[in-house]
Amino acid sequence: MENNKNYEIGYGKPPKNTRFTKGRSGNPAGRKKKVIPETLFQAISLELCQQKTITNASGLKEKVPLYSILAKKLVQDAIQNDGPSRKFLLQSNNLFKCNFNDIVKSIIERQNSVEPEFTEDERNRLVQRLHEMYDKLLSEEQQE
Template identity: 35%
Template sequence: MSDDTKEYEVGYGKPPKATQFKKGRSGNPKGRPKGAKGVNASLKRELETKITVREGSHEIRISKAEAIAKRFTAGALKGDTKLLMALLKLDTDLFNASELDAQESVRTVEPDAVDYDILRDFFSSQLDGDGDLENEEAEDDDS
């Protein structure tokens, strides 16, 4: 034996040098191929493949996803309410829902000085001499 193997202690977490993984070599050479990423990746690849579709008098090549979208919208336009509802659920941007949310957040306005005066008058009329709301509410409950 060489000097290197005599000094190396074999034990728990220290396998023999001959059985350790070699640099640049996979520990699982027959594992999942690099191209296989699961069902979602396979579906995405399939939807990206091109097909030939006839539109009117000419043929065009579009992805399967585009063909599905065309069929989906054509059915919705013909009056299929199920397709229309599914289309609306899929894409909320069709009716600018995100723009409406953005506009509503912009519409928040700071109150004017008049608003503060009205609130101050309201609460001061609700307070009794001690500035305590609870006593007045208790009196209202007794009557």
């Protein structure tokens, strides 16, 4: 009992009896669900679309997509006589035809697309069933 009397209540010090309520999570919103890629191509595209914070030559921090960092590094390695990088750049015609903006847009659209939970027919049946239940409740209340 003496401990409770000496305990100061204030900012960051809630009363001990209300500190941890039962049935209430410490993180009610929870963690965001991770996007699970369907194909290897989509997994690589998702990774390349992520941004990394780097410090540029003037000392400013900027966010740069990983695919641009990868492209710069590949070209730098090819210039510095790295055989595999140079060979890859010379042999990959599809790489230069690839439009990264379209890939990014398609990934974003796929992530943001929301599939309907119910079809139109199912939704209509549910609404009709709810109306029937509501009418039944109203008639029961009127009889009482």
